[in-house]
Amino acid sequence: MTKHMFLKAATGVAFLLSASTALKADVVPVSDDTRETAAMLRDKALKSDAAYEILESLTTEVGPRLGGSEKEAEAARWAVAKLKALGFDKVYTEPVTVSKWERISESASVVAPYTQPLSITALGKSAATPEGGITAEIVHIPTYEALLEADPADIEGKIVFISNRMERFKTGAGYGPAVQARGKGAAEAARKGAKAIIIRSIGTDSHRLPHTGGVNYEEGTPPIAAAALSNPDADLLERMLDRGKPISIHVDVQTKFHGDVTMHNVIGEITGREKPEEVILMGSHLDSWDLGTGAIDDGAGVAITVAAADMIQDLTKERPRRTLRVVLFASEELGLIGAKQYAEAHKDDVANHVIGAESDFGAGPVWALASKVSTGSVHVVDTMAQLMQPLGVVRHGREAGGGPDVGQMVKIGMPGIDLMQDGTDYFDLHHTADDTLDKVDPEALKQNVAAWVVFAYIAAEWPGDFR
């Protein structure tokens, strides 16, 4: 969305505010003061470069920050320094135990009947091939479901190639069906005797930049090497296979497991003036895959949530009623590690987690607001949506999940909000070397912060209960 569109849309604000619904006697209203402050914050956010500057700093000074690596530790030091420099009331870390995995090298090529290099990347947490790699015929399996049904006699001793294509949707709805090949394909292929597995990248682009992402093994099956081909390379293999001759490829993936290391969730708080123990949880993850600089995944989320909380402390006369807690989770990409350990550590304190939301879907504009809150607080989310309407945000009817990380707390009882982003282009870049700062539209980043200040300020200031 362009700046011009924001400004045009903003002329509708007065109307929307005056049209607010009459409330039942037993619900706690959102005060006019709160609405006005939220609108002021929103309008200032649309003019602020703060999030972009945070993102520029993270991607330039730290860059790739694989969970469990020294670079993730460096990112945590960067985050602590940044939150302190911005003047957050409290900045602290909580330890997270992470099983460290290292990518060493990866290469592949077609060796017969044609010879061509293939652009691949090891999936995250992939096992290694034997040193020097392996050469075998590939067996083409269209989907994970087809692999489940495949005869082991057709798989044994071969390299499984799953070619399913992810479809493009604004909501990212194409990811779930396609990503099973990545998450679960290796275990199933190994069960049927495959020597390795390669998949078409779970992504919507056509560049020679394969998409990594976590693979999961299962007890009792050998951990075979698992890699993704770039989409043009998957096209190439399919064209070769169309010729009807057996295709042999060589795959060499070298990786290493280092055991447990300690990383940290980094937390910054703006302390509530009345109920400091009650927190609004604002989540994102600090780690990234190692191929890119983690600009959209999830530097954008870090920047949006940090900038939103910082803007509220900077621009309001007094601290909001409740505490704003920004949590930059560790090692999300390796399996929500930081978030799961946060939920475990704070499970007895769920009652003080008033509501939470997460930003982890790139830097596309927020287009919808969904919630999972008590009946008596639905009107507050409606008010948030009204205040976000000039940003192009609509109220969405589905129940919020809270995002992968913050969702760990929603699962154990915390109310949640989804600020749903337009992810049309997200999977062009997701988990690739192409996840870099130039892909982020600074105007869309501002729009995100504008939506987030409305949510966070009202959630922290409104005196009622979302639970």
Add this chain to the structure above:
Amino acid sequence: MTKHMFLKAATGVAFLLSASTALKADVVPVSDDTRETAAMLRDKALKSDAAYEILESLTTEVGPRLGGSEKEAEAARWAVAKLKALGFDKVYTEPVTVSKWERISESASVVAPYTQPLSITALGKSAATPEGGITAEIVHIPTYEALLEADPADIEGKIVFISNRMERFKTGAGYGPAVQARGKGAAEAARKGAKAIIIRSIGTDSHRLPHTGGVNYEEGTPPIAAAALSNPDADLLERMLDRGKPISIHVDVQTKFHGDVTMHNVIGEITGREKPEEVILMGSHLDSWDLGTGAIDDGAGVAITVAAADMIQDLTKERPRRTLRVVLFASEELGLIGAKQYAEAHKDDVANHVIGAESDFGAGPVWALASKVSTGSVHVVDTMAQLMQPLGVVRHGREAGGGPDVGQMVKIGMPGIDLMQDGTDYFDLHHTADDTLDKVDPEALKQNVAAWVVFAYIAAEWPGDFR
């Protein structure tokens, strides 16, 4: 351009033909028969998958084919077999001596004050760094011109970083100014004592896929390693430099020179029925850089020229008056090697090269026709342009150069035609790993063949002289 647009535009044909200019008494007219056959060929070409099938075959079965490599030799064998299978009247090769260069490995990273990997590729024919690479501070030079003016004291012992950005134009006009950094930067940097040179890719995209391309050294200056950064990496370095601290990087480029080898220009002919010794030269190059599969550079040109000549032999009642000679030049990317040796070998036969054109600007549609022909034959090119008007082609006033390869013959007296293609996106892909079949629009490829059959058929059939 879409198929629909072609069909709509085609309704204008009858009008255009009837509006043909009255000719002076001393010029040889293009007969109605010739026009009608050219129009028939054009319309059939718009419906033919022949060029796409040739391109699919080359990119799938051969792929990358670096000049001087065994893969280029393989491509020549593929081409001989393809031309024979298509039924060309004569298929033969002419030897070309090529100095063989090999890319072994390449890597780079920022080492201080930040640590980040950089995506680089060695420029073609780059020297190697010492084994294990070199580490040095970078000195930021905006352009080649600025490097010419730089004080050697600022360059000595450093790695030169030239950051000029190529601008996007339909004609590719941004290439010339920017590419000097690639072609001549290394020699100038070496003259001033640099340890290596890295440049921003000469390309218009924003992907982590650097653009290679030839570098030239000069006698008397040390051949320093030369590499290109992907554009997002060049952005990153610039952002780091903006912070005002010295930036050190590590660069490791391993390459090897193997001395002279023999490659081949591959030639296919449709023999003229009246003047077989007079040839219409239809050029493209068979080699590609090693990073991609050479779909747009220059598999498309191979496919367009071969399909056009083949279509003329298949669809006309008799062979055209003159010979159609399709030349697939060897090792163009290494410095027009095949074309220069063709011009040398055929310099005494220029008189029989009636006219020539080249396809080496990707698979974008032809939008203009330029010429360098005798005054008395300008009207023939005008007629070609009229027949191409339904394809969206306009007559261009500039003098034709004939393209890099075919231009070697134009320089020594052969008339030339430029079928100018829309290169708006060409430099997004040019010389990168992303130069793959999926980037080619099959409809645009058909449009190219349709323009080429009009040119080639009329040039071969018209009885007059272009010289």
